[in-house]
Amino acid sequence: MAETLIAPTAATNPANAAASLIEIENLSLYYGATKALKNISVKLEEKLVTAFIGPSGCGKSTLLRCLNRMNDLIDNVRIEGLMKIGGHDIYAADVDVIELRKRVGMVFQKSNPFPKSIYENVAYGLRLHGVKNKSDLDARIEQSLQQSALWDEVKDRLHSSALGLSGGQQQRLCIARAIAIKPEIILMDEPASALDPIATTRVEDLILDLKKEFTIVIVTHNMQQAARISDQTAFFYLGELIEFGATGKIFTNPAQKRTEDYVSGRFG
């Protein structure tokens, strides 16, 4: 077992370049009395695409939502262990979740543009974080729509409602909205599961493109998708992290029997 499951944790100092961007140590999460995540330890590197795979209910989305503290919204959730992003414990008492979420963006399974114009959808996050100047806004909006490969399709109707876009366009708008505020990490919760194959391809191309600038963590049910776009893959089963490693290795030569059974389609 070559890869990073039990990688040495030398440095926790943020200044140290050797430190991973995301460090999760012995993290457990409880919904009431149910233990949904069991003692997860993993380190995710900067500017890589990490895929979380596993059967439904294995905790991969739950872990993803821990990364920007979206689980805070659910009652009766209790978290133990340590989760550090850029060396900062994000569950420390003095953490402002708003600042955290500015740095850790999220794209959801079902595209959820606001019932506002295309322009306003992207502008909303920017305004929240203090971009007020009209020309700055325009530039940032164009840039992020360009980056999400949507600009050419919507540049003539920026001020019409976002709900008039197709499903795939809506999802790319959500990605544009997330990257507009320039986060460091983008979390994607099955971003293509509700899209047709062509729209899915476009979103996947987009993810590969965004990798140059952002660290991406993606939850997916589609193993071909994980194999196509990710650099590292983590396999979860019943709340446990079974195996974590380079995507090529997980899919061709997994160390664990259960991983092999899952990626070869024997269960799940």
Next chain:
Amino acid sequence: MTPNPNNESRRSHGWMGIHRGHKARPGEWLAEKFIFLVSLSAILMVLLIFLFVAREALPVFFGQTNTALVQKPIPPDEMDKHSAAELEAYLEITPDQLAKLPKSTLRTMMDIKVEAQNDIPEDFRNDPDASINTTEWKYLIAPHKWTDYDKPEYIWQPVGQIKKFNIIPLIVGTLKVTLIGLLFAVPLAVGAAIYVSQLARPRVREILKPAIELLSGIPSVVVGFFALLVMATVLQSIFHYQTRLNAFVAGLALGFAVIPVIFSIAEDALTSVPRAYTQAALALGASRWQTAWQIVLPAALPGVFAAAVLGFGRAIGETMIVLMVCSASVLSWSVFDSARSITTTIAAEMAEAVSGGPHYRILFMLGALLFAATFVSNMIGDFVIHRFKNKLEGKR
């Protein structure tokens, strides 16, 4: 057992069944038709009520009522020289009555009329007001300089020798009280709805929501009583105005009655905004307050507006509270003066109005007016809501 070929041909086989239409499920068909009829009857009821109100009010619209005290008497002997319409107006009876009543009764009625004219004191006969018909539209709507008044005024004074039926003070009173009520109730109710649906913890919500909705169960007479005794005194000691019972107190009390209506509908509208919007906003780094205010409220605006329109309908139709708290029919735009609303006027005066008389007709005319106002406000509300919805959904 071998099947009887005759019997066999009657039963549906294979594709034959598709031609049975609704006969296959008569129970469902009947239930559906019955429900349709019930809903139709609701429309019919509304129509019938409106027709009834409008019919009673029609003589006012056609100028068939006359309140002039001093009229040119028609001697009973000259009865045949006048047309049926003239006699009806003179004796204040319907065509039906005119046809059915025996000649002798009509003669007696005309005698009484002549005697009544002769009984009017001489000095009163010279009062110009005594010979005008105060139910004409110009007296109902425009100000008039009555005898002993310095300037033209809007006066609602349906009792006394000369009945003054100017409806403007009532309309102003209604609007005044309703608007104060809404100005008070809409922000509070919508704010409470935002808090309960978006910001409150589940435990707080479970207590607060039924508590506010319980307010709507308080009979308006109780609210009125409370306003009359407690609110009026407390508010006067705070604001130091002159008239203890005024439109301001009535409006606030009205607001209490309207809050649960607006709250309930606005809360539903806010709660039904997809959680996906909230999550998207929070994930972008919006605070809960920003999410509620900038994302959820705009998305729920059609529903919140509908709540306000419904609240308007409830407020303009509320009778008891305004009746108890203030009811002087003075024309004044000041909120610290008294006011008399249309509903209050109808409730308070219908019992003493002579059935079929001018006062009675005008009260019905006010009812029809109220009906029209509610109808129009609902229509406008519906139109605006559709506009909002289409805009939100990206349709033009």
